[in-house]
Amino acid sequence: VVESHGWIQLMPFTRIEGGGFRYVLQLTSGQVAELLVEAAPGGIRAAIEGNLDAGEAAEAVAAVTWMVGLDQDFAAFYDLARLEPKLAGAEARARGRVLRSATLFEDVVKTILTTNTSWAGTKRMVERLVTLYGAPLPADPARHAFPTAARLASLDEAALRSDARLGFRAPSVLALAHRVASGELDLEALKVGALPTEDLRRLLLGIRGVGDYAAANLLMLLGRYDYVPVDSWARMLVAREWHGGQAIGRAEVEAAFAAWGRYQGLAYWFWDWAE
DNA sequence: GGTAGACCTGGACGC
C-alpha cells in the first residue's frame, strides 16, 4: 500500500525502511502530532505521538483507517483477477489499496499539482506548501502538517505563485481552498461513498484544475475504479504493451481496459507491465 | 462534440 503510488514521496509523508510511513497529522482540534504506521505480523501497527483526548484519538484512528484503506474489500476484483495472468499475483500480494492522504482536500491539491509538470516539480510544489504554510510539529518544528484549507484560503494568488511557485495551478488551489474553507464544498463527506460514481465524477470535474485525468485519479482514491487515469505515463505503458511502442492517445488506453468495467482503474494500476 | 494554443516552472538537451 505504501508503495502503491508516488504519494509516499510527498510531504508530510516519510517512508520507513522495511515497510511503513510517518505522517505529520493535523487534527480538527488544531493539534499536530506524528503518526507512525508500520508493518506488523498479520497486519499493521499504528501509533501516534502526542497527548490526545478521546475524540482526537478516535479521529486519528479514522485517519489511519482511511489512509491505508483498511475498510476496503477487494474480493470481487480478485475473482476477476485470477482469470488474468497479468493480474495473477494481485490477490496473493493483497493489491488494490492505494495510499491516501488524511484528507481528500490534501489529495485534491496534490493531484492538481501533478498536472502538466514533472514528478520532481510536484514534489517541490508540495514541499513548499507544507514548509511555508503547514502547522509545525511541536516535537520537531522543522516538520509540518499539510496546510489546512483555511490556511491556504488566507493567502493570495501572488504568494502561491511567487513563494510556493505553483505557477498556473495557484488560482486552482486557491479557489479550492476558498470553497472548502467556506463550507461550500464538503470534500471529506465524499469519503462516505453515498454518491453514484457518475455524480461523484461530475462533482470532481467541477473543481477548477481537475480534468479527466485528475478526476479519474481521485475516483481511484475514493474507491471507484470505473475510469483509468490517462496521462502521458499511461499512454507510454499501453503503447509499449500493445502498440509496439508507437505513440497512442486516450482512446487506445481506455480501450485496453474497457472490458474490466468497474475495475478498470485497478486492472490498469496493478497490471504486470512487460516493461 | 472535437481541437488548437496558452499556461508557470525548471531540468534536460543541443549548440
Add this chain to the structure above:
DNA sequence: GCGTCCAGGTCTACC
C-alpha cells in the same frame, strides 16, 4: 551560457 523543448493536463475559444 543560452535558447528550446516539454513534463504523470486543463481551460478556453473557436469551429
